[in-house]
Amino acid sequence: MLDLFDYKILNILQKNNLTPQRDVGYEIGLSAAAVQRRIKKMRELGIIEKDITVIDREKIGNNVTILVEIFLDSEKIEQIDALKYEFEKVSEIQQCYYVTGESDFFLVMVVPSMAYYENLTRSIFFGNENIKKFRTIVVMGITKNSLELPLNLFKPHEK
Numbered sequence: 001m002l003d004l005f006d007y008k009i010l011n012i013l014q015k016n017n018l019t020p021q022r023d024v025g026y027e028i029g030l031s032a033a034a035v036q037r038r039i040k041k042m043r044e045l046g047i048i049e050k051d052i053t054v055i056d057r058e059k060i061g062n063n064v065t066i067l068v069e070i071f072l073d074s075e076k077i078e079q080i081d082a083l084k085y086e087f088e089k090v091s092e093i094q095q096c097y098y099v100t101g102e103s104d105f106f107l108v109m110v111v112p113s114m115a116y117y118e119n120l121t122r123s124i125f126f127g128n129e130n131i132k133k134f135r136t137i138v139v140m141g142i143t144k145n146s147l148e149l150p151l152n153l154f155k156p157h158e159k
Contacts, residue, residue, distance in 0.1 A: 002047070005030060007151050009038055010047070014148045017051050054147075062110045065139035066117055070105035070125075073132040080104070083130065090124060103135075114138075 002010075008028040012019055021039070022032040030038075042048045057063055072079070080098070087096045087107065095108040111117045117136075125134045 001045075002042075005034075006038055006042065006047075009035060010042070011151050013039070013048070014151075057110055061112050064111050064113060064117065065142065066107075066109045066111065067137040067139065068105075068107040068109060068125075069103045069135040069137070070107065071102070071132045071134065072104040073130050075104065079130045083128070086124070086128070090120075092120060 005028055009024055012024050012027065020032075021035040024030075025032045025035045028035075039048065057065070070083075072083070083105070084096065084098065087093050087105070092109050092111050093107050094110055097106040098104065099106050109117070109120075111120065121134070121136075125131050
């Protein structure tokens with residue numbers, strides 16, 4: 001579905017989606033119009049999901065990052081789906097992973113303070129009868145924070 005040019009476009013855009021299409025085209029050897037058509041197609045196909053701005057969390061006062069491991073009481077699919085829906089509505093939850101192993105969910109949360117987080121736990125975790133327990137890990141420092149995907153720029157038969 002994607003060719004080498006598409007992968008090169010994606011590689012540039014995921015680093016800076018405001019890169020002018022003429023600059024993208026110049027870098028990969030296509031016209032700006034060709035780049036524009038390819039980007040439009042990838043948006044229509046859902047390959048490019050959204051164009052976002054990454055905000056420095058500390059500069060706006062959300063400087064506490066918390067990892068939360070969730071253990072459920074019941075693993076009935078209806079209850080799991082209901083919990084997924086609830087987690088999607090909580091803006092402080094940046095990432096939600098439904099996982100295998102001893103725990104059931106792993107969350108990445110960003111909050112302004114531990115007091116704020118404590119209040120949040122009362123409504124989100126303690127207020128949910130299907131959450132047996134949860135474990136909180138407070139992040140002391142962030143070494144890498146990226147949403148960039150590793151893109152293989154070579155098709156397997158081109159190695």
